[in-house]
Amino acid sequence: MFQNILVPFDLSNQSTRAFKVALDIAKNYNSKVTLLTCIEGDAWHHKYxxxxxxxELIKKQKKVSKKYLEKLEMSAKKNNVSIKSQIIASKSVVNDIVNFAKSRKHDLIVIGSHGRTGFDKLLLGSVANGVSQKTKCPVLIVK
Known part of the structure; x- marks a missing residue:
């Protein structure tokens, strides 16, 4: 049923939970998992x-993200789940997740319900909600 599962990963506890759920699904359906981290940099830098x-900020974020992704990849391999990861620079996280899933024919997106909190969430809106509204494949939102 689900052959290619996409897990947007932003280093939050919610995205770690989403990864664990995706891992369980992948084991049951013999699916492949792709972890996607979208790095935005700092919106204020673009203006001022x-x-x-x-x-330089994006470079640092990629380095930190890579360490987290390597741990998750090891966990998947221990569970005999095929996994790959990708880090992309992003100007619109929701659109980039949706386009990535569509272009690589993912048939399920497993995403944490909340990543960013506070002021950023007010400015950027909910990524999980945006992805679920814009994509055509099923989306599992993990709390």
Whole structure:
């Protein structure tokens, strides 16, 4: 039923829970899992600072994300689940997740219900909600 599962991963506890659920589904359906981390940089840098500062921030975020993703990949391999991960620079996380899932023919997206909180959430809206509204494949939102 589900051959290719996409797990958007933002290093939050919710996305870690979503990964664990996706791992269980993958074991049951012999599915492949793809972890996707979208890195935005800092919106304020785009407006008030030069691009070098933003590029340096993205580089640091990629380094931190890579360490987390490597741990999750090891966990999947221990469970005999095929896994790969990708980190992309993003200007619109929701659109990038939806486009990534569509272009690579994912048939399920497993996403945490909340990642960012506080002021960022008010500015950016809910990624999980946006993905569930815009994608055509099933979305499992994990609390």
């Amino acid at each position: 600072y030069d691009a070098r500062a933003d590029a």
